Amino acid sequence: MAIKIWDVATGALKLTLTGHIGQIYGLAFSPYHTCMFSAADDKQVKCWDLEYNKVIRSYHGHLSGVHCLALHPILDNVLFTGGSDSVCRVWDVRTKTQIHVLSHSNTVCSLLARSMDPQIVTGSHDSTIKFWDL
Template sequence: MFSAGGDKQLKCWDLEQNKVIRSYHGHLSDVYCLELHPTIDVVLTGGRDSVYRVWDIRSKMQIHALSGHDNTVRSVFTRPTAR
């Protein structure tokens, strides 16, 4: 399970052990939204820093930081591409 919060982080939780197993750092302010990609191991986040970020779930590395919004990013959406 993933959660996003006011601590500027995305967190991945182990629900069986009730603990955080990965933290993703990079947002400069609150993280408001997240979306798991349906077919590849990435998670997308948006926050008050007006940046949309793409993270590699396994390595915790930020793949992309997409700016262009003038204000808070409150939602992100992804869908698989047609094959």
């Protein structure tokens, strides 16, 4: 599978990034660095350096497909990923270490990182929405 980046002004294809072997479900761009994160059905989360157009970090820990991801709007080193393994994993972006595992009883399909307190909101196929105080 591939990520395609387009020039919005001209409609021209600027770049194609390959590296995932499963369907890509989510992207998040860092407001602090020239990088982008991707989440896919291959259980992988990747960090792409957009200056050099290559993967610079991979985050391993999900047991099945990763369906959503979000960067914290204020904390520039915190990444959230949610997937079919019924958890939201909280990562330190720089060290690639998992900080927390936030559990549901079914697929985590949506994430919202809030700047207040700091908090993360997770939505799941278990019919719940949870607010987590980090």
